Amino acid sequence: MRKTYVGLINKLRFWAVLSTLWLLIIEVTGAAAHEVTPTIGDLSVQDDQLRLELRLNVEAFVAGIDLDGMADTNASDLSERYDELREMDSVTLERLVREFAPIWVATIWAEAGAPIVWNYEGISIPVVGNPELPRASELLLVGDLPDGARAVTLTWPDGAGALVLRQQGVEQPYTGYLQGGETSPPIALDGGASRSAWEAFAAYVPVGFDHILPRGTDHILFVLGLFFLSARLRPLLWQITAFTLAHTVTLALGTLEVITISPAIVEPLIALSIVFVAVENVFTRALNPWRPLVVFGFGLLHGLGFASVLGEFGLPQDQFFAALLGFNVGVELGQLAVIVAAFLTVGLWFRNKYWYRGRIAIPASIVIALIGAYWFVERVV
Numbered sequence: 001m002r003k004t005y006v007g008l009i010n011k012l013r014f015w016a017v018l019s020t021l022w023l024l025i026i027e028v029t030g031a032a033a034h035e036v037t038p039t040i041g042d043l044s045v046q047d048d049q050l051r052l053e054l055r056l057n058v059e060a061f062v063a064g065i066d067l068d069g070m071a072d073t074n075a076s077d078l079s080e081r082y083d084e085l086r087e088m089d090s091v092t093l094e095r096l097v098r099e100f101a102p103i104w105v106a107t108i109w110a111e112a113g114a115p116i117v118w119n120y121e122g123i124s125i126p127v128v129g130n131p132e133l134p135r136a137s138e139l140l141l142v143g144d145l146p147d148g149a150r151a152v153t154l155t156w157p158d159g160a161g162a163l164v165l166r167q168q169g170v171e172q173p174y175t176g177y178l179q180g181g182e183t184s185p186p187i188a189l190d191g192g193a194s195r196s197a198w199e200a201f202a203a204y205v206p207v208g209f210d211h212i213l214p215r216g217t218d219h220i221l222f223v224l225g226l227f228f229l230s231a232r233l234r235p236l237l238w239q240i241t242a243f244t245l246a247h248t249v250t251l252a253l254g255t256l257e258v259i260t261i262s263p264a265i266v267e268p269l270i271a272l273s274i275v276f277v278a279v280e281n282v283f284t285r286a287l288n289p290w291r292p293l294v295v296f297g298f299g300l301l302h303g304l305g306f307a308s309v310l311g312e313f314g315l316p317q318d319q320f321f322a323a324l325l326g327f328n329v330g331v332e333l334g335q336l337a338v339i340v341a342a343f344l345t346v347g348l349w350f351r352n353k354y355w356y357r358g359r360i361a362i363p364a365s366i367v368i369a370l371i372g373a374y375w376f377v378e379r380v381v
Helices: 002-034 059-065 079-086 088-106 197-212 217-227 233-255 263-283 293-314 319-350 356-380
Strands: 039-046 049-056 109-111 117-126 136-142 150-153 164-168 175-177
Touching: 049 059, 049 217, 059 079, 059 088, 088 117, 088 136, 175 197, 197 217, 197 293, 197 319, 217 233, 217 263, 217 293, 217 319, 217 356, 233 293, 233 319, 263 293, 263 356, 293 319
Parallel strands: 039 164
Antiparallel strands: 039 049, 049 136, 109 150, 117 136, 164 175
16 A cells, blocks of 8 residues: 555655656746847946946836736737737837836936936837847936036846846946846946956856746757766766856857957857757757767857857956856856756666666757757757
8 A cells, every 4th residue: 555655756756756747847848039128328427427227128118017027028918019019110119119208217226426317319129030039239227427426326127037237338337137127236437336346256247147937948858968968977067167168168268259240140150059958858868978078069059149148248347257257157057957857856766776867868868959950940040
């Protein structure tokens, strides 16, 4: 009786874990085309006026989506409206933004001894390219500075998602990362608000982590591909070490612009790397001598992908290496979180079962390979 009860519990655990795994993989598949990207804000002073140039996915804002904590717009009840706006021509969308902007910009609170009233100066919207990918529009706000203003604080509104705020045109500029509802520290208008090395490091750790969880769907699948080769510690450690060393090198070289390769080349190759490790899992039972070398090579590609993202955010020039290190540590923590989640969900319960490879590792690897192949075609076409 006890054996029957234990067997039933194990079966229930197996199907619960397997169904959760498939749901997670399906969620990952759809996230690539509807990924939420942070807004980039460039802050500067010109002719006694404060200028805030925002590079943003304006369709998400016009649709009214609450972006706080959201990685995929498909999770919103307003996703259909968002998709309609993404397919809208730039002239028609500009008219909608003109109606929307005065109300929304009033929620961006700025103060420099007295409140700053923003004026909407216009927006540049690219033509519709691939409607499956978000387009970055550039919106300009201008406000008069109070007499004698020496510093400004800015509050990014609730529901607006993440903002990378960068001060321009001064020495030792401020660079910060704000979530919806957060307020910046006082930013000296003549510069000097740059962060210490520790502050820059700490500020960029969550940026790197956020790029893996929840936004780095391709990197998540690659790490899962490494995990499903073997749930034992030693093979996984060899692969993760090779991957980490490789992407650390190209992340640094790419960010320093020592190596520059177009994302149009890098992104399809990253998709192919997912396909390779997943397919090899199907035909290989153990860690081959060449696997860490192959993973190292793929890690070089992923590092260039990280560098492309970090290049969009920008790094504080006076604390460049501290911020770069913080971003890389955040990436490693994100990868570690993926591995821990996979181990607690699958490996802890089933890695020693005789059917683990046939019922979990191989089917999961096949699904991962199919997703990678789909992304490769999507990124090439």
